[in-house]
Amino acid sequence: MAAKASRQLTIIICAFAVGLVGVAGLTFSSLSRHIDSGSSEIGGPFSMIGQDGRVVTNASLEGRPYLVFFGYTHCPDFCPTALFDISAAFKELGFDKQIAALFVTVDPARDSPEILKDYLEHFDPRIIGLTGDDAKTQAIAKAFKVYFKKVPGENGDYTMDHTGIVYLMDKSGRFVSAFNLARPPKQAAKELEKYL
Incomplete structure (x- = not known):
């Protein structure tokens, strides 16, 4: 009797896991198609400050493909996970490949170039941290159709x-598609290789 109940529980858990994977895949596919449909409108000229204090523009990246990701250094989970996944895909490509990733902060009040530099030391060196004043941050976010909002917390703290x-x-510098990080690094690297 206990073995039968255990088997049924295992089947239910497996079915649930398969369902979650399916929903995640459909969500990404739908999101990717939605973004791709307006691809000519995503991206554009920008001028931000990199973690080394130098100006980084869209023109300075020409000649190599790049990823763009918006986040902030106080992000508790999603941002470091995405940066880790990007680093793993870049490692699979090899360090000789001309590729970059932009980590654009949505929290310029706290994310100075120095803070970004310290934070990004834990990830692939081809990831470039970008910050700017509020106007430049709003402009690049608008160009990439990115939503961000400060969420007040306790004792004057906040999240984004x-x-x-x-x-x-x-x-x-033209938009290709949303890039799926929810897969093994080798698969992500294989897709990136197409654009090198």
């Missing part, structure tokens, strides 16, 4: 709600 899409841009 923000879009969690990773954008893939080609060597000319």
Whole structure:
């Protein structure tokens, strides 16, 4: 009797897991199609400050594909996970590959170039942290159709709600598609190789 109940529980758990994977895949596919439909409108000229204090523009990235991801250094979970996944995909590509990823902060009040530099030391060196004043942050977020909002917390602290899409841009800085990080690094790297 106990073995039968255990088997039924295992079947239910497996069915639930398969369902979750299916829902995640459909959600990403739907989101990707939605974004791709307006691809000519995503991205554009920008000028931000990198973690080394230098100006980084869309023109300075021409000739290599790059990923764009919006987040902030105080992000408790999603941002470091995405940066880790990007780093793992880049490692699979090899360190000689000309590719970049932009980590654009949505919290410029706390994320100075120095803070970004310290934070990004834990990830692939081809990830470039970008910050700017409020106007430049709003402008680049608008260009990439990114939502972000400050959410007040306790004792004057706050978090940021923000879009969690990773954008893939080609060597000319044109939007290709939303980039799926929810897969093994080798698969992600294989897709990136198409644009090198």
